[in-house]
Amino acid sequence: MAEKKIILTGDRPTGRLHLGHYVGSLMRRVEMQNSGLYDETYILIADDQALTDNADNPGKIRDNIINVMLDYLSVGIDPAKTTICVQSALPALHALTFYYLNLVTTSRLSRNPTVKAEIQMRGFAEEGLPAGFFTYPVSQAADITAFDATVVPVGEDQLPMIEQTREIVERFNRTYGETLVMPKALIPENETQRRLPGVDGKAKMSKSLGNCIYLSDSAKAVKKQVNGKMFTDPLHLRIEDPGHLEGNVVFAYLDALCRDEHFAEYLPDYANLDEMKAHYCKGGLGDGTCKKFLINILEERLKPIREAREKWAADIDTVYDILREGTQKAVEKTNATLARVRKAMRIDYFDSRVIVKEWEALLRQTNQ
Numbered sequence: 001m002a003e004k005k006i007i008l009t010g011d012r013p014t015g016r017l018h019l020g021h022y023v024g025s026l027m028r029r030v031e032m033q034n035s036g037l038y039d040e041t042y043i044l045i046a047d048d049q050a051l052t053d054n055a056d057n058p059g060k061i062r063d064n065i066i067n068v069m070l071d072y073l074s075v076g077i078d079p080a081k082t083t084i085c086v087q088s089a090l091p092a093l094h095a096l097t098f099y100y101l102n103l104v105t106t107s108r109l110s111r112n113p114t115v116k117a118e119i120q121m122r123g124f125a126e127e128g129l130p131a132g133f134f135t136y137p138v139s140q141a142a143d144i145t146a147f148d149a150t151v152v153p154v155g156e157d158q159l160p161m162i163e164q165t166r167e168i169v170e171r172f173n174r175t176y177g178e179t180l181v182m183p184k185a186l187i188p189e190n191e192t193q194r195r196l197p198g199v200d201g202k203a204k205m206s207k208s209l210g211n212c213i214y215l216s217d218s219a220k221a222v223k224k225q226v227n228g229k230m231f232t233d234p235l236h237l238r239i240e241d242p243g244h245l246e247g248n249v250v251f252a253y254l255d256a257l258c259r260d261e262h263f264a265e266y267l268p269d270y271a272n273l274d275e276m277k278a279h280y281c282k283g284g285l286g287d288g289t290c291k292k293f294l295i296n297i298l299e300e301r302l303k304p305i306r307e308a309r310e311k312w313a314a315d316i317d318t319v320y321d322i323l324r325e326g327t328q329k330a331v332e333k334t335n336a337t338l339a340r341v342r343k344a345m346r347i348d349y350f351d352s353r354v355i356v357k358e359w360e361a362l363l364r365q366t367n368q
Helices: 019-035 047-051 058-075 091-101 106-110 113-122 136-146 156-176 219-229 249-257 260-266 273-282 287-313 316-345 354-367
Strands: 006-011 040-045 083-086 151-153 184-186
Touching: 006 019, 006 136, 019 040, 019 058, 019 151, 019 249, 040 058, 040 316, 047 058, 047 136, 058 083, 058 287, 058 316, 083 316, 091 136, 091 316, 106 113, 113 136, 113 156, 136 156, 136 316, 156 184, 156 316, 219 287, 249 273, 249 287, 260 273, 260 287, 273 287, 287 316
Parallel strands: 006 040, 006 151, 040 083, 151 184
Antiparallel strands: none
């Protein structure tokens, strides 16, 4: 029997989802969901993981569960094809995390580049680092393996997390026998989409840094972010000056979102992005024109999402039911994996009377 093709992705519910989520993951999720190439698709709202650095403010997490759900549904995640669930409501994940922690050393966790980068970004001093945050790669491994995920779409910055999961799977299977499915990472083919910079150009787009364009932002808010905050080329002082593409956020966003047909619609002076870039680098193309072009492309993408979100928000009971039913389905899926893991570890004490049978066998052997 061929191995099922199963996708698992997820997001921390610490706020509304933004353009970085969209180009880095959400677009791909919708394409994969609709491709017919995968047997099962799951999206995990990772509230447990979000609590690792928000333990003093659980209300922030709770209040954003619905926000994230609305973003999912508005971009085209279809609950008939994709199961959306809440991490903390899946007890199997907590048990698997504990078992996997015994297979990972603290020195290995401390070398995880993603964890190191996020510790620095959040300003944690080493002595003040929450243990839950330090070990969240293990929790993420539990998420992935609990759903038997074969494919995990991620941004480039998350590749070390998948590698850590693969190490845990390899060690578990080597220790207890072939039990867990080995996952593979899938990153966007478009290099810019792998890590979209924030509008300030200083870091990747991040809710905590306030450099986002949110999927639910109004057209006015998007225009304000692009015109007022978006970093371009500080040396491009006059239109006739040669411009530079490196570090220029406007062109990074165009690389991620622009298609040739956009030029016929919004900027007919050019046939494609390469022509536009060549003119900008030569000189004679102003940042204002570039930003206006980008704003038109963003509005073309975001307007349908914004309108769909408004419709879903007007029927919040249905949104709640979708999440509840998806979570119930995920409980069954993850419990089955946990049962398989416990059997492999021979700690399924009450499923097969194994402890009684082994005790009786030991007793017979002793009496011989």
